[in-house]
Amino acid sequence: MSVEAKPTNIKNTFIDLFKQHKDELEEGLPDFINDKRPEALEAFKKLGIPTQKQEKYKYTDLSSAFEKKYRQYFQPKTIDFNVNDIFSCDVPSLESKNILLLNGWFYNREQPLFKTKEGVIYGSLHEAANKYPEIVREHYGQIAGTKEDSLTALNTAFAQDGFFLYIPRGVVLEEPFQLINLLMDEEPGMAQYRNLIVAEENSDSRIIICDHTLSQQKFLTNSVSEVQVDKNASLDIVRVQNEHNGATQLSGLYAKQEKDSNFSINTISLHGGLIRNDYNLLLNGEGCNSNAMGLYLTDRGQHIDSYVHIDHKEPHCTSNQIFKGVLDDFATGAFNGRILVRQDAQKTEAYQSNNNILLTDDATMNTKPQLEIYADDVKCSHGATVGQLDEEGLFYLRSRGINYKESQLLLMYAFAHEVIKKIKVKPLQDRIHGLVEKRLRGELSRCNYCEMKCG
């Protein structure tokens, strides 16, 4: 039922683990998922765990995270807790459908899949793959390639469950879906779940994703999300990452946008030991609008790495990247923003900015823009800054009687504001304002309970 991943020779451990548990991995899942496993494993075998020798992972050392011992489950482990004790969303006037994943498994085993009267289907991916194979088959492993990135390959080899959301043609969902990823166990654990979100033509929806650790054990998450945004559809994702310092979160997002669609992902990273967020956005039709945004607040030995790859394949698309971070103590961070404008993608507008504030001399940030432009009629810009809080601004605030610490906070808060104000769901924006303020004040030191309140 479970096996310990040994620290020595991580790659082989995973390969052995796969061989030993192949039957369990495949159990109850259709061929179109299981058939992808061997080739994904082959790709992983070739690529191995990413090292800093690879440009894409230059500033992030994954070895120490992978060298630890974790238990990986091939069937959901039942942990009894009363969901309502932990979760009752009090985001004012924000009514959302709560969906829980516990250690990467859909929590509600009694009813793993729901269908609303509008035809929206949500729940466990494992269940959806059986009940609605035609939808899952079309996209599963199609948006995220398995051969290029070893972590995605590893996920494809091992994934069994995750979150599934299908929004049919023309459906407008004002009420956001809230997806909550919980990690809780009595021993260190590894989770490799897979999410699939399909937003059909002319649909309009919002999703809130929250990542939390509920127990103090070390955790390693290697998750992949595939997102399909069809013609003229609109999808808005806000993600709040709030895990403890012993947690490693590796998450790969792959979104494919069709003609005239809008997609936006805004990740607020409040806490986490090691976070690596990959954003791969493919603008596959004309007139797409794509936004990738992030705010990270790190301290102590935390590390955050944001990797963005926006692929402008078709003309008349717009993309925006805004990433901002405050790094305290000896925290480290990396940003790598890649914009690829293909030859046919004329009239592309692509913008990127990454601004960082280092509060100490020991905090480090590496930022790298990468523009590859093969079309000649485009507007692209990028800008990156790494600096301290504005001394003049600090003095101005202090000269009005505001103390040093409060002045610092006001400036940090102001710095973060640019990203937070992009959150379109107003109650959520207010809530995140509050959380960020708390975090900056150092009042959000523990996160083993859901700070989305939620908890």
Add this chain to the structure above:
Amino acid sequence: MLTIKNLHASIEGKEILKGIDLEVKKGEIHAIMGPNGSGKSTLASVLAGRELFEVTEGEILYNGKDLFKMAPEERAREGMFLGFQYPIEIPGVSMMNFLKTAVNEHRKYRGQEPIKSSDFLKMMREKKKIVEIDSNLTNRSVNEGFSGGEKKRNEIFQMAMLEPRLSILDETDSGLDIDALRVVANGVNKLKSKDNATIVITHYQRLLNYIIPDYVHVLYGGKIVKSGSKELALELEEKGYDWLKNETAV
């Protein structure tokens, strides 16, 4: 209220202020004039506590206390206000939040409860009238995208909100057209009382047509080379600073 004795200050080893003596009593308006580079703004910065400058000699007593032992925010809470020559833009900090925080810090210092929201809004409305400031400005981020004139008005607006005992207005007239100048000067005059004092730092005499000083001091080469009544300002306007330069050389 304020006593400056033999003040020397330097920046990066270069001495800017070379022995300043000045006494300001409550109810008084002092004008400090002088050519560019004479040390006017340095004096204002040292008074407000800008750490960029190093005080090498001398002392300043403010309400009987050693000013150098007070952090900039303490000076402010003790009633000192600096009107900046170049007010700083702070994107993302709303005027409302900024002023409320400042007002409450002052209240806390005096042992008062935080101001009620309704009282704060009422106070804003009243004070806005004094400087004829546009309501839209107070809904924006601090000084962000304000024109030069709006920034200066905003300084006087903040002064009105914080009700200081000693205001130091650093080149408040620079970059203002005549209408804005009148508004700003009116604001300062309305806020004047027998209990507070103002130091007006300016390059030109024209502001002093609107704010009538009790004393005029001329700062030159880091020292006050001449002090007198308001007529001194007119004399300067007429003869220019060269007149004093020559006199000092003698």
